[in-house]
Amino acid sequence: MVSGATSLSLVRDELFTTIEEAESSLEQFIAERHNGSLLQQAVENLQQVRGTLNLIELAGAELLAQEVLDQATDIPAGAGEERDVQLSALSNALHVLRRYLENVDAHRQEMPELLLPAINDLRQAGGQPALPESFFFSVRLDHARPRSTPVALDAAAKEIEGRRLRHMYQVGLLGFIREQNPQASLKLMGRAMGRLDSLYANEPRGRLSWIGAAALEAQVDGQLLARKSRKQLFSRIDRELKQMLGNGQYEAPRSLLKELLYLVALADSRGPVATPVRELFGLTPLPFTDHLLEEEYQRLAGPGQAVMRSLSSAIREELASVKDMLDLIERGTLQADNLSNLHALLGKLSKTLGMVGLSSAGNSLSAQLQTVAGWSEESPPQTQELLKLADAVLYVEGMVASLERGERRDARAVQAQPGHEAESFAYHQLNEARIVVVDEAQAGLALAKRAITAYLEASGDRMHLSNVPFSLQAVRGGLWFLGQERAALLVGACAEYIQKQMLEAPQMPSEQMLETLADALSSLEYYLEAGAVLRPETQPSVLDLAAESVRALGLPVAA
Incomplete structure (x- = not known):
């Protein structure tokens, strides 16, 4: 039996005529809400549309038609203003359905993911929960993860370390939700999840950290959009982390893992964290990108x-x-x-x-x-x-x-400020100088992190650290110049630890302590990347996070 996009042409004319009749009846009902026969006529047409789509097996389109039918059946004759949102969502959904079918007919290609925004608008208008992004995505979740060597810590130390890493995740999450340098925020969240994974690698509860770290890497590598649904997804992880840290038998909900794996598949990331996850679960590249989905949906929703x-x-x-x-x-x-x-x-x-x-x-x-x-x-x-x-x-x-041509481009007008050129120029020059100092500070912190990695890989070869304290002291001086005294003190503490515990001490610190030092440097790096120096209104919680890591190194930190 011929089905799907190839069979649409067999019923095309009758199907589009029925959709147009449903749209017309619904529009008339919106204007004449006392006339229940108009609504009934729309419902009958929608039943025919749903049946036709079921017959030719266009699953996504059938689901949207079913949602439209359910909502239309729920609306009573004489509906008042309280139903305006629902009626608007119905009208929009029918428009999207018709445009989607026009595209399928023209290109012979189904992409049911394009219909999820319209479906969820309808469900929200009707007080129902939204369908997840991964609704049309399939993956087996029962693959066993290869065993690895977790960090050797006792239960109490693990609990303390877990709380600190959850705080790191929360700081990054706040920046991501507010869209304050989302990429830097995602990297901080990813580091927190990766470190949590190292704590619980061979426990059932570690599965969330492992797959979550891969999804965060995919979000960065694939430059996936900061959609509301993704902000909610990563916020949900934070709530799950609370349960995970307090319950040694915790297992992540399968629906959450599926959502995270969908992001890995969507981005087709080749990063070191996402690649083994993608290979274990057999995730193949999807026939679309995140940005293509957004463009196509905007085209569907528009005139x-x-x-x-x-x-x-x-x-x-x-x-x-x-x-x-x-x-x-x-x-x-x-x-x-x-x-x-x-x-x-x-x-x-x-x-x-x-x-x-x-x-x-x-x-x-x-x-x-x-x-x-x-x-x-x-x-x-x-x-x-x-x-x-x-x-x-x-x-x-x-x-x-x-x-x-169906484009929606818009040029941004440049705002001129006549009469204030000299003042603007001076401010611009000062700002440029501050940006240069911040860039140099970021480079110094990145250099320190790379040197620590090389030191660890070389089993404590101090040669890799010879210039690090000097570089960090230069960063410290730049932060003092910018008026960032607290950040400067924390950088100075990291430099002191490297000098005394790594360069002068007879034995190298434990891997756990080196990771904690890297956490402190990562937090300070995020503080700079997220623009906290140039925008003082940024929350100081990032520096609190860096201070926690410095304390964990055994160094005194002023409040």
Whole structure:
């Protein structure tokens, strides 16, 4: 039996006609809510649509049609304003369903993931939980992880270390949720999960840390979007960590592990943490990327190409009228009516362009309104003023042409500050100097971390550390220059530990202590990467985290 995308052409005309009838009945019902027969007609059409999609086995489209049908059946005749959100979600879902089927018919390719946002909008409007991103993704979760050597710590020390690492994860999570340098935040979260994995590697509860670290690496490597669903997913991990640290028999929920593995598959990361996870679970690259999904969904949710072509055609006609008026003005056949019509037309076009997402084009016309308002037969426009308006019109024409191509690009206007150039320049120079100091500090911390790794791999060869205390003292001085006294003291403490416990001591510290030192340096590095130096309003909790690690090294730290 022919099924899926290939069989859509067999029922295409009847299916699209039925969807359009359902849309029409629903729109009429929204306007005439007392008329229950309109709603009933929409429900009957939706039942037919759902049945047809089930017959040709378009699973994603059938699921959306089923959700639409369930929601439509739930709405009573005479529904009031309390149902507006639900009705809006229904209308939008039908639009997305039709656009999706048009794409499947044109390209013979199914991508049911594109329908999840519309499905979840419907479910949210109806008070139901959202479906996860991995809903259409399949993976076996019962593969046994290869055994490894965990860190040798007693139960009490593990508990203390686990709490510190959870705090590290929380600091990164807060930055990710707030989108304050998300990449740096994700790296800090990933380090915390990797370190937790080293504590619980061969225990059932360690599975969450192992797969979670891989998902975080994938989120960074694949440059996956910071979607609301992902912020919720990584927040859920924090809640699970609380249970994991307090319960030696803890096992992560399978639904959570599946979501994390979906991110690994979506990013197709080749990183050192994600690769063994991907290989063990047999994760193959998905036929789409995160950014492709976003672009395609925006295209589905937006107006159809026929609508945009019609709209751009109407706008171009009005632009032609503007150019005709400018031509008359330039020839000297200036009339008061021409000027008032020109002003009104520019204002109307400006608002229309803003409504379709071309705000910079609308702003370029809006900026000309005051100039045009000053024109009159007694005070005709200057040549330079006409040229500026003509340039704006040509710019708008180029932007409008993008509507027909289905693009939604918008140029950002540069905000000028006349009269404050000297002050702005001085501020800019100071800011540039601060940025250079921060960059040098980051480089110094990164150098120290690499040197510690080399020292560990070389079984304590001090040669790798010879320049590290000097580099960290330079970082410390830069932080004092920036007014970051607390951060400077913590860097100085790390330099002191390296000098006394690694360069001068007869034996190298334990691997656990070296990892703790790296945690302190990673926290300070994150503090710099996340912009805390240049934006003082950033929460000081990152420095609290660095201080915890320094204390764990046995060094005194001022509160």
